Amino acid sequence: MPPTSTAVHHVLQSATTPGCLPTNRSVFFSHPATILTSIYVWRIVMIKSVKGTSDITSPEVLLWQHVERTMANTAKAYGYEEIRTPTIEMEELFSTSVGQSTDIVEKEMYAFPDKKGRHLVLRPEGTAATCRAYIEHQMNLQPSPAKFYYMGSFFRYEQPQSGRKREFHSFGVEALGEQSPVQDAEVIDMVMTMLSRLGLAHLSVDINSIGDDNCRPAYKDALRAALAAHEGELCENCKRRMSDNPLRVLDCKREDPLLLESLPKSADYLCTDCEDHFHRLLSTLDSLKIPYRLNHRLVRGLDYYTKTVFEVISEDLGAQNALLGGGRYDYLIRHLGGPATPAVGWGLGLERLTSVLTARYPELTGSLATPRVYIVHSDMATAVAFELRRTLADTGWALDLDTRQDGFGKQLARASKRGGRMALILGEDEIAAGTCTVKDLTSGSQLTVALADVAACLASTVQK
Structure with a gap:
């Protein structure tokens, strides 16, 4: 009680x-x-949001919607279809695919048992989940390649910082079932187009090839031998990685850059197939006039990569200039129990991208707001007001209908406070005449038009 x-x-x-x-x-x-x-x-x-998460509210959400819409439309134009996978997955999906020795699996996954003791996780990335769906739904029986894009929330328990949260949002693409290096070039060209459409310039690609199961073992042996001579200089994590996965040492931010530059390069150990694949990819990028730089230290942080790895960088961002990363993962689907399927893709953090766009174009968010119309009406005009809003639904205006039904003066005052640009006034005289008074809330000017002509009147206002 x-x-x-x-x-x-x-x-x-x-x-x-x-x-x-x-x-x-x-x-x-x-x-x-x-x-x-x-x-x-x-x-x-006061109950607050969980550390490492954030609310995305207006007007910031307008920029997010613009980014997601631009990227999704570009992906569709390249022949990619949206896929939506569950937020929770079996833990073994990521321990098998991402790698037991990666920071994601060792330290960062949100893992928990369900009521039946099954080990579940909140998904830390999108590629493995897409591959699981590809296997489960037997998409290999459909014409190849299967090409998908996705966006959504992902989770990693790491120290929150600018552009990196424990719940973060990614946009990614995956092309499954094609081994041609031209497919690698397509996913790179797609993201360069996306970023260009969003207004980012001075973009280039850092790229490398880390070989495959035929040639990478010899490279790993050479890398271990070189690292052994400098073991005393390595951090504790890299000392352990020397035996488990020496390529991860190249990705460590704590090691001396001069030491890392002196280590053997994967390009010098490529087999004929990997070398040919890499040269054909670079030739295709040349023909597409996509600028790139060979980066022999680039290996990416996940164990499933083979052959091509890349990052897209912007010269305008200073030291932290990487916007996204991706690469080829020809063995992943087989390792997950599916048929041998070559694949390539990339993922982009939306927090990072939106913060870059906000800093570079501070006026952009405001320009994305939908112009607002406020429908002011008397008690007897309620049905007409609702019907008018239905007829105007495709005009591109946000149609805000006042539900308090008090005096017109109070309704117009609320319309101004809520950012209304125009007001549509429906009183007894307008209802009797089948008209509507259209009032410009900025200039104060107004005119009376037939109800059937309100859409055309608003369209002419937008054009002004």
Whole structure:
């Protein structure tokens, strides 16, 4: 039974009186007028978002929608279809694909047992989940390649920082079933087009080939031998990685850059097939006039990569200039229990991209707002007001209908406060005449038009 007003007054009075209540009691407010409490109250607690997560609200969400829409439309134009995979997956999907020795699996996954003891995770990345769906739904029986794009939330338990959160959002593409280096070039060309359409310039590609199962073992042996001579200079993580996965040492930010540059290069150990694949890819990028730089230290942080690895960078971003990364993973689907299927793709963090766009184009978010029309109406005009909004749904305006039905002056004042650009006024005279008064809330000018002509009137206003 909810407390009476007298009881609530007593509780609040006691909560503000030192020494009156135990110190281990709390009161939670979900609304200023709502109190969820027991008899004992000590302090008011506000429930906040979880560390490493954030709310995306207006006007920031307008930029997110613009980015997602631009990228999705570009992917569709390249023949890619959207895929949506579950937020929770089996833990073994990522321990098998991403690699047991990676930071993601060792330290960063949100892993938990369900009520039946099955080990589940919140997905830390999108490629493995897409491959799982490809196998489960036997997409290999359909014409190849299968080409997908996706966007959504992913989760990694790491230290939150600018552009990197524990819940983060990614946009990614995957092309499954094609081994041609031209397919590698296509996914690179696609993202360069996406970023260009979003207004980013001075883009280039850092690229490398890390070989495959035929030639990479010899490269790993050479790398281990070279690292052994400098073991005393390595961080503790890299000392362990020397035996497990020496390529990860090249990706370590704690090691001396001069030491890393002196290590053997994967390009010098490529087999004939990998070398031919890499040269054909670079030749295709040349023909597409996509600028690139050979980066022999580039290996990416996930174990499933083979042959091509790349990052897209912007010269305008300073030291932290990488916008996204990707590469080829020809063995991943087979390792997950599916048929041998060559594949290539990339993933892009949307927090990183939107922060770059905001810093570079601070006026962009405001320009994305949908112009707002406020429908002001009397009590007897409610049905006409709703019908008018239905007929205007495709005009490109945000149609805000006042539901308080008080005086026109108060409704117009609320329209201005809510950012209305135009007001459509429906009173008794307008209803009787089958008309609508269209008022410009900026200039104050107004005119009366037939209800059938309101859409054309708004269209002419947008063009101005």
